[in-house]
Amino acid sequence: MIQNKLILDKLEEKTKNDPDMKKFIEVLMDKETEGGQFTKSYKQLIEKATKEVGK
Amino acid sequence: MRFESIKIKNYRQYQDLIVDFNKSSENDLHILIASNGVGKTNLLNAINWCLFGDEPHLANPEESLSICNLQSLEEAKERGEANCNVSIEITASSNYKHISFIREIPVTTATNFAGIEKLKTIIIDQSGKTEIFKGNIADDIINQYLPRKIREYFFFDGEQLHNYFGAKRAGTHVKDSIHEIAQVQAMTNIKNHLNNVARDEYQKTIGKINPKIDEIANRQTDAIKRSENGQKELDQLKDSIQLSKEVITKNDENIAGTGSLVEDNKRYNDAIEELKKLKVKKEQMKAEIQKFVRKYTVLLNTYSINTATYEFIEEKRKKGVLPPDIDIKLLVQSVDDHICVVCEQDINEIVEKHICDKVNKLEVSSEVSHKLVEIKNDVYAAIEQAEHYKDEKKALISKSKEIDDKIQSIEIERDKLFVRISTCSDIKSVEKWMEEKYYNLELLEINNKKLGVIEEQIEKVKQELEAIEREMKKALSESDKCEELKVYLQFTNRAAQIVKEIEQEIMDEVRTKIEKETMELFKKLIWKTHTYSHIELDSNYRLQLFHQKTNASCLGSCSAAERSLLALAFTIALHKVSGHESLLFIDTPVARVSDVNREKFASVLIEVSKAKQIIMAFTPSEYSPEISILFDSVASSKIKLQTDEITTQKEGVQAIC
Numbered sequence: 256m257i258q259n260k261l262i263l264d265k266l267e268e269k270t271k272n273d274p275d276m277k278k279f280i281e282v283l284m285d286k287e288t289e290g291g292q293f294t295k296s297y298k299q300l301i302e303k304a305t306k307e308v309g310k
Numbered sequence: 311m312r313f314e315s316i317k318i319k320n321y322r323q324y325q326d327l328i329v330d331f332n333k334s335s336e337n338d339l340h341i342l343i344a345s346n347g348v349g350k351t352n353l354l355n356a357i358n359w360c361l362f363g364d365e366p367h368l369a370n371p372e373e374s375l376s377i378c379n380l381q382s383l384e385e386a387k388e389r390g391e392a393n394c395n396v397s398i399e400i401t402a403s404s405n406y407k408h409i410s411f412i413r414e415i416p417v418t419t420a421t422n423f424a425g426i427e428k429l430k431t432i433i434i435d436q437s438g439k440t441e442i443f444k445g446n447i448a449d450d451i452i453n454q455y456l457p458r459k460i461r462e463y464f465f466f467d468g469e470q471l472h473n474y475f476g477a478k479r480a481g482t483h484v485k486d487s488i489h490e491i492a493q494v495q496a497m498t499n500i501k502n503h504l505n506n507v508a509r510d511e512y513q514k515t516i517g518k519i520n521p522k523i524d525e526i527a528n529r530q531t532d533a534i535k536r537s538e539n540g541q542k543e544l545d546q547l548k549d550s551i552q553l554s555k556e557v558i559t560k561n562d563e564n565i566a567g568t569g570s571l572v573e574d575n576k577r578y579n580d581a582i583e584e585l586k587k588l589k590v591k592k593e594q595m596k597a598e599i600q601k602f603v604r605k606y607t608v609l610l611n612t613y614s615i616n617t618a619t620y621e622f623i624e625e626k627r628k629k630g631v632l633p634p635d636i637d638i639k640l641l642v643q644s645v646d647d648h649i650c651v652v653c654e655q656d657i658n659e660i661v662e663k664h665i666c667d668k669v670n671k672l673e674v675s676s677e678v679s680h681k682l683v684e685i686k687n688d689v690y691a692a693i694e695q696a697e698h699y700k701d702e703k704k705a706l707i708s709k710s711k712e713i714d715d716k717i718q719s720i721e722i723e724r725d726k727l728f729v730r731i732s733t734c735s736d737i738k739s740v741e742k743w744m745e746e747k748y749y750n751l752e753l754l755e756i757n758n759k760k761l762g763v764i765e766e767q768i769e770k771v772k773q774e775l776e777a778i779e780r781e782m783k784k785a786l787s788e789s790d791k792c793e794e795l796k797v798y799l800q801f802t803n804r805a806a807q808i809v810k811e812i813e814q815e816i817m818d819e820v821r822t823k824i825e826k827e828t829m830e831l832f833k834k835l836i837w838k839t840h841t842y843s844h845i846e847l848d849s850n851y852r853l854q855l856f857h858q859k860t861n862a863s864c865l866g867s868c869s870a871a872e873r874s875l876l877a878l879a880f881t882i883a884l885h886k887v888s889g890h891e892s893l894l895f896i897d898t899p900v901a902r903v904s905d906v907n908r909e910k911f912a913s914v915l916i917e918v919s920k921a922k923q924i925i926m927a928f929t930p931s932e933y934s935p936e937i938s939i940l941f942d943s944v945a946s947s948k949i950k951l952q953t954d955e956i957t958t959q960k961e962g963v964q965a966i967c
Contacts, residue, residue, distance in 0.1 A: 257493055257496065258493065258888075258889045258890060258891055259492050259494075259816070259888050259890070261492075261819060261887075261889070262493060262494075262812060265811075265812040265816060266808075266812060269812065270808065276808065279805060280500070280808065283500045283503075283809075284500065287496045288454060288493065297507045298507055301504075301798055301801060304801065305797055305798055305801045
């Protein structure tokens with residue numbers, strides 16, 4: 256989990272018109288701070304997020 | 311994360327110890343007080359052992375006793391047990407979760423050999439759901455909350471704080487740690503993972519269908535590699551430049567006051583060499599004088615006789631009583647024959663009379679006359695030489711005096727230099743410092759030049775990458791195949807771009823904020839509030855402290871106490887800026903800090919403990935009135951660790967709240 260408020264504020268600012276992207280990066284942030292192997296799950300997350308865009 | 315309690319069983323001094331860290335006031339501040347030898351530092355070791363499986367604060371790991379409490383081992387042996395278990399359990403809380411970290415190890419009672427360690431992490435969430443993790447997974451969980459590689463920013467030994475900015479922190483270690491704490495590293499990882507997926511999963515697949523895209527992707531991979539290598543080289547170079555600067559500053563401080571010492575020493579050695587040469591010259595001079603004396607002793611002693619002889623011969627010559635160069639016999643024969651024997655011409659009576667008069671006047675024979683002329687020449691030469699005596703003597707004396715004066719002045723200088731250099735007991739070290747300084751000055755110049763070149767190269771690669779990206783975008787838009795893959799790729803690239811921007815901005819902001827925050831805290835911690843102007847952190851987070859007057863970095867001139875307080879300010883600033891919620895555990899926090907600064911230290915820590923758990927272990931003397939008066943009224947807990955050795959003759963430590 257990202258605890259650094261500076262990062263969260265920046266993400267908010269850069270994705271204010273793109274909530275799907277914000278949600279997607281937040282998921283990645285959680286994943287990244289949990290540890291483990293990512294490539295496969297990243298691919299799944301990208302494709303899932305892309306399909307959900309604008310839903 | 312905050313620690314709720316630590317339970318220690320059979321670990322070193324601790325036979326059975328439970329320390330609770332309940333937050334009972336506004337300040338999450340906990341004080342541990344223990345005399346030397348009771349085990350303050352081993353409490354720090356216990357925390358490290360439980361979480362990371364090692365004991366970094368042991369004075370000498372090779373010569374340390376068994377990890378198991380010796381009394382417990384003996385008692386287990388008496389009870390006939392094969393093993394005695396050492397266990398430490400840290401209970402913590404984070405985001406409404408209760409987490410227990412438990413590490414155990416059996417120690418055989420017969421041999422004191424330690425067996426295999428076991429680690430367990432138990433997480434209980436708000437709903438009561440319990441998960442138990444063991445081994446490597448348990449390790450991973452600890453690393454999520456308290457990353458091992460940055461543990462020194464959570465648990466540290468106050469007595470070592472003054473070394474915080476020393477040489478062992480060279481390289482990118484500090485930067486990496488800070489990026490880890492501030493979670494910039496997480497952003498870097500996300501960016502890299504997104505780029506990898508974009509390249510390896512989508513671009514390559516699209517490239518297989520469209521060779522042009524494949525070719526652009528290959529160029530892109532190559533440029534990225536070059537950019538990364540360049541950046542690595544740049545970091546190393548910056549590090550080397552900073553190191554050189556530090557070495558120069560350190561050596562300048564070392565040779566301060568002895569600045570001319572090496573030069574003096576060189577001049578002293580030169581003076582000795584010059585004296586040796588002059589003494590050889592003086593010896594040569596002496597030989598020359600002796601030769602002069604020998605020569606003039608004869609010339610001067612014979613001078614009056616020679617003069618008289620010369621004058622006598624000269625007088626005879628003037629009177630005409632000496633025969634001419636031609637033999638008298640020939641003149642007489644010429645008169646007798648009336649023909650000149652030289653030119654064979656007739657001679658008349660007048661000439662004959664003149665020759666006869668001359669011949670009659672002559673007192674000596676031609677042979678005698680020739681001898682006298684010879685003597686006259688030799689005598690004249692001797693007289694003439696003798697007359698050079700004064701000038702030659704004057705020149706010799708002046709030359710000799712010149713050498714003597716030179717010797718005398720060099721001897722005076724040599725003695726003066728000796729007095730100066732003898733004030734320094736270790737001229738060799740000074741020479742070494744000077745040598746090191748000049749070597750690093752040269753290195754600095756070379757590296758600064760290289761730095762410019764590499765920065766230029768990186769900038770070129772950056773432009774090349776941007777051009778490739780544009781090319782890729784165009785190629786992708788032209789390709790009407792793989793629409794789905796293109797959507798994924800565009801989405802991934804957009805996400806990677808946002809994360810990259812956040813990463814870059816955060817890197818700069820974190821550094822600037824840490825600089826500002828550290829300086830503010832440092833000013834609160836020290837009594838010399840106007841001595842230092844500001845702090846600068848370079849790209850590798852090497853800290854430089856600037857003096858108000860000189861505006862030059864002066865970290866090396868700070869006292870051990872100031873460096874300790876600066877390290878503390880830096881750590882607190884780092885926690886604050888990064889938003890990392892981990893606790894701070896400091897062993898002997900004010901060991902090197904004096905009274906006024908202790909008060910300031912206490913005030914700052916009280917303020918910090920409103921937002922962060924702080925545990926500090928003091929010796930009774932360290933917990934002086936300046937501190938206790940401030941801490942006692944606000945601390946959530948104050949625990950005295952006492953050994954029961956005195957009362958029961960048994961080894962063990964008790965906690966008294």
